Each structure stands twice: as C-alpha cells, then as structure tokens.
Amino acid sequence: MTTSDLIEALRADIVSGLKEELLNELQPEIERRVYSNIFDFQEGVRYLKVSESSLRRMVKESEVPYFRQRGNIFFRQMDLDKHIENRIVRKEART
Numbered sequence: 001m002t003t004s005d006l007i008e009a010l011r012a013d014i015v016s017g018l019k020e021e022l023l024n025e026l027q028p029e030i031e032r033r034v035y036s037n038i039f040d041f042q043e044g045v046r047y048l049k050v051s052e053s054s055l056r057r058m059v060k061e062s063e064v065p066y067f068r069q070r071g072n073i074f075f076r077q078m079d080l081d082k083h084i085e086n087r088i089v090r091k092e093a094r095t
Contacts, residue, residue, distance in 0.1 A: 047075075048083075
C-alpha cells in the first residue's frame, strides 16, 4: 500500500464518519421540521390537489385525519403524507 493509498483510505473513512455523525445529529431536527407542518383547510386542498368539496367529503367520511381548533379544520402534514402513501397503487409482482 502506497502513502497516497493510505491517505485516500483515511480520507474516505473520515468522510464516511462525518456523514454519519452529521446525519445522526441533524435527523431529529429534520423530522421535527417536517412533521410540525400544520395545514389549514385551504392549504390541505392545495397540498392534496383536490377540490374544497372533495376535501370536505373526505373529512366528513373520516378518510383523512384532521383536528378542529376553534371551529376550524386543520391537518398535520405527516398524516396527509400517510394518507397519500396508503392510496398509492402498486402492481403485484407477476409470478
């Protein structure tokens, strides 16, 4: 092993370690910011790309999670994301 190979291997180890350390430190903050988004009704309409009447029906039929605060309807982004994920159609693996 040459000196330059050793230096390159050390550099790769350091970079890998730093990436992992940074990700571990930043992950809680990233999740907090992503999951703290609260949408009002109009923002929910835009986020889901549905009409107001469709979203009202979805709320009435408890198709999407929501909460009320002072008579207004609100949605958590993570709940809407889960709703979208559950609606994705995946092809069955052919045998």
